[in-house]
Amino acid sequence: MEKIANKKNGIDVDQLLGTINAVKSDPEVADFRFKAKTEWLEGGHCRTTFLPFYGAKEEDSSRTNPIIMEGDEPPILLGENRGANAVEAVLHALGSCLSVGFIYNAAARNIEVESLSFDLQGDLDLHAFLGLSEKSRPGYEKIRVKYNVKANAPKKEIEELCAYVQKTSPVLDMLRNPMKVDVEMA
Template structure:
């Protein structure tokens, strides 16, 4: 009896994923990416960010014919108009999205079928530093909690190992857990 290999699992083309990994093993420079965004202030707490081009896999990417447009604002209690999530809420979204991709791509590579995956995140911060009322408190999140629910054919131990691996390899988790050099320059 012939065995059929499933090449699409969880919406991921596993053959292409394996080929991508092999290509990067052969040419490590293909793994280097530069992502970009451009933000324009509109009014009050409202801004608009456009994301379109990036450099990756050894070339400039032209697959996006139109930019992604992301509205950012504050809720009324923070003097905004709710045109979009605020920046710290966007950080939670970025982390959850990165973890979801990591779970699904790695589960697919391991042959794990995922029926559903959901994340709930909370971030705690104190506005004292942002408002200029304290320099003794960290201005960013002092704690982020992630809870997730996954329905899968894999045993719990395998899912927990997958979660550990995803956390260790998540770019956004790394950005949050480790200092990243950031330069800010005024341009003409």
């Protein structure tokens, strides 16, 4: 007899729990290295190709087609809107990470999510980017996130889930805490 998948919110809960147990039994399974190559095309336009990554103690070969993200600037910043600009891509990364964390953890808690969305805004002062002032930072000064969720759980349980997701989100952690970034000529 074929086993029926235990799916919740589009997530195979048994596979999710299996992954958690695999990491518990062998911590090296949790070590991942993601890779990307960004090439400048013209003006503010660039293209990033996400390369195969290392994870679960091996090189991943599941991507048969490359994943590509275009980057550009809006016309007011001398671009042609051929893609999200880099700071917009940060909002995408944060929203995507929070969404995945929310849905996966809701599934693990047997919460059925009917709809979920994140509204994100980031405040940026161009003075530092343009080299006009050192009083502001070149990156976001503040990011605001509001989430809307419709689920079969009480508000308190959703709030606890959201707090847990914030605590475990890799992208939110990178934005809230400094990390080492090495930049060097190849």
